Amino acid sequence: xxxxxxxxxxxxxxxxxxxxxxxxxxxxxxxxxxxxxxxxxxxxxxxxxxxxxxxxxxxxxxxxxxxxxxxxxxxxxxxxxxxxxxxxxxxxxxxxxxxxxxxxxxxxxxxxxxxxxxxxxxxxxxxxxxxxxxxxxxxxxxxxxxxxxxxxxxxxxxxxxxxxxxxxxxxxxxxxxxxxxxxxxxxxxxxxxxxxxxxxxxxxxxxxxxxxxxxx
Amino acid sequence: xxxxxxxxxxxxxxxxxxxxxxxxxxxxxxxxxxxxxxxxxxxxxxxxxxxxxxxxxxxxxxxxxxxxxxxxxxxxxxxxxxxxxxxxxxxxxxxxxxxxxxxxxxxxxxxxxxxxxxxxxxxxxxxxxxxxxxxxxxxxxxxxxxxxxxxxxxxxxxxxxxxxxxxxxxxxxxxxxxxxxxxxxxxxxxxxxxxxxxxxxxxxxxxxxxxxxxxx
Numbered sequence: 351x352x353x354x355x356x357x358x359x360x361x362x363x364x365x366x367x368x369x370x371x372x373x374x375x376x377x378x379x380x381x382x383x384x385x386x387x388x389x390x391x392x393x394x395x396x397x398x399x400x401x402x403x404x405x406x407x408x409x410x411x412x413x414x415x416x417x418x419x420x421x422x423x424x425x426x427x428x429x430x431x432x433x434x435x436x437x438x439x440x441x442x443x444x445x446x447x448x449x450x451x452x453x454x455x456x457x458x459x460x461x462x463x464x465x466x467x468x469x470x471x472x473x474x475x476x477x478x479x480x481x482x483x484x485x486x487x488x489x490x491x492x493x494x495x496x497x498x499x500x501x502x503x504x505x506x507x508x509x510x511x512x513x514x515x516x517x518x519x520x521x522x523x524x525x526x527x528x529x530x531x532x533x534x535x536x537x538x539x540x541x542x543x544x545x546x547x548x549x550x551x552x553x554x555x556x557x558x559x560x561x562x563x564x565x566x
Numbered sequence: 567x568x569x570x571x572x573x574x575x576x577x578x579x580x581x582x583x584x585x586x587x588x589x590x591x592x593x594x595x596x597x598x599x600x601x602x603x604x605x606x607x608x609x610x611x612x613x614x615x616x617x618x619x620x621x622x623x624x625x626x627x628x629x630x631x632x633x634x635x636x637x638x639x640x641x642x643x644x645x646x647x648x649x650x651x652x653x654x655x656x657x658x659x660x661x662x663x664x665x666x667x668x669x670x671x672x673x674x675x676x677x678x679x680x681x682x683x684x685x686x687x688x689x690x691x692x693x694x695x696x697x698x699x700x701x702x703x704x705x706x707x708x709x710x711x712x713x714x715x716x717x718x719x720x721x722x723x724x725x726x727x728x729x730x731x732x733x734x735x736x737x738x739x740x741x742x743x744x745x746x747x748x749x750x751x752x753x754x755x756x757x758x759x760x761x762x763x764x765x766x767x768x769x770x771x772x773x774x775x776x777x778x779x780x781x782x
Binding site: 363364366367368370371393429430431432434436445446448449450452453457458499500523524526530532541543545546547548549550551552553554555556557558559561562 | 579580582583584586587609645646647648650652661662664665666668669673674715716739740742746748757759761762763764765766767768769770771772773774775777778
């Protein structure tokens with residue numbers, strides 16, 4: 351399975367990690383193969399949707415036989431870049447940053463943090479698990495020298511954009527953004543994927559308020 | 567501004583928190599009013615999209631004058647349920663849960679955590695900031711007695727669904743899900759909003775792999 355087209359819709363791409371996790375679960379339960387019908391039932395998708403999603407990446411599965419789980423899982427991992435060993439750093443070691451460092455291996459199997467950066471002197475030189483904490487002053491140098499691909503950004507709002515600009519100049523390729531700031535990456539082509547806690551929570555309270563209004 | 571229709575698209579709802587944050591920023595900078603053109607420019611949206619979004623909630627703004635920021639912000643907050651004071655608890659006080667408790671007030675202004683729940687004896691009876699930690703054994707009782715609206719779920723994968731079932735029986739209305747499990751809420755009507763760290767990160771590595779394949 352490989353990318354046969356570079357114009358795959360965002361909705362398909364958002365489903366790929368779900369397929370990966372589902373295939374992991376099935377493999378862990380000792381399953382060997384699964385039909386698109388059964389996979390759809392377990393994931394709340396239609397079989398034709400699943401076949402359509404997979405067809406973006408070439409032929410897969412066999413009429414009347416279904417999908418072999420182990421090879422499909424491996425190829426899904428490749429599609430998602432799990433075999434590329436992209437280098438990752440943590441920028442900002444507050445509560446959230448600290449928790450991300452401690453959970454990084456369980457969030458993303460096979461990935462390792464090269465280092466973490468903070469400006470508080472009491473943190474610099476320490477280690478969180480295996481991850482060394484460096485001074486923010488060395489951030490751009492480190493990105494350049496180590497050709498860092500991905501920065502996890504979890505810093506206070508007021509420094510988020512400035513650090514983003516600096517990292518872009520240093521050649522970062524992608525930012526996993528935990529600040530509640532909409533980062534401006536200009537025409538750099540740098541990828542940004544947001545975890546906006548506040549926006550996510552407000553979606554819940556919106557729907558609760560809607561429910562309450564309906565009941566009135 | 568109020569909900570004039572209960573069939574507002576998810577994409578519109580996802581933009582509402584962004585409007586709220588942008589209006590906060592503008593108010594903090596001392597701005598009094600803004601045109602849909604300028605608001606669109608700052609948010610990467612077209613003016614007609616903004617007018618369309620707002621029109622879901624009734625008439626707002628004035629031709630040639632634009633939007634008054636303070637009242638628009640207040641009404642956006644009401645739409646998002648910020649004035650409803652929904653009650654919230656934290657379930658699971660691992661690294662992520664702990665960080666969420668410590669950051670909850672900065673994530674969601676005006677909301678307070680009623681309590682946190684964990685099964686580790688050394689945590690039970692302690693406080694994290696102002697938030698007391700109770701035993702998981704008391705979770706369902708607490709939800710019933712305090713009519714808890716929202717549970718923030720940050721527990722190990724293998725207990726996520728069981729806790730969800732228990733909380734649904736106890737009358738929880740919404741779950742903010744930080745586990746990487748797709749929760750099954752059956753026909754309970756309980757709302758689930760997911761923060762799937764792993765899925766989000768894999769989206770980034772997908773796009774990086776795509777970039778690399780294009781360069782080849």
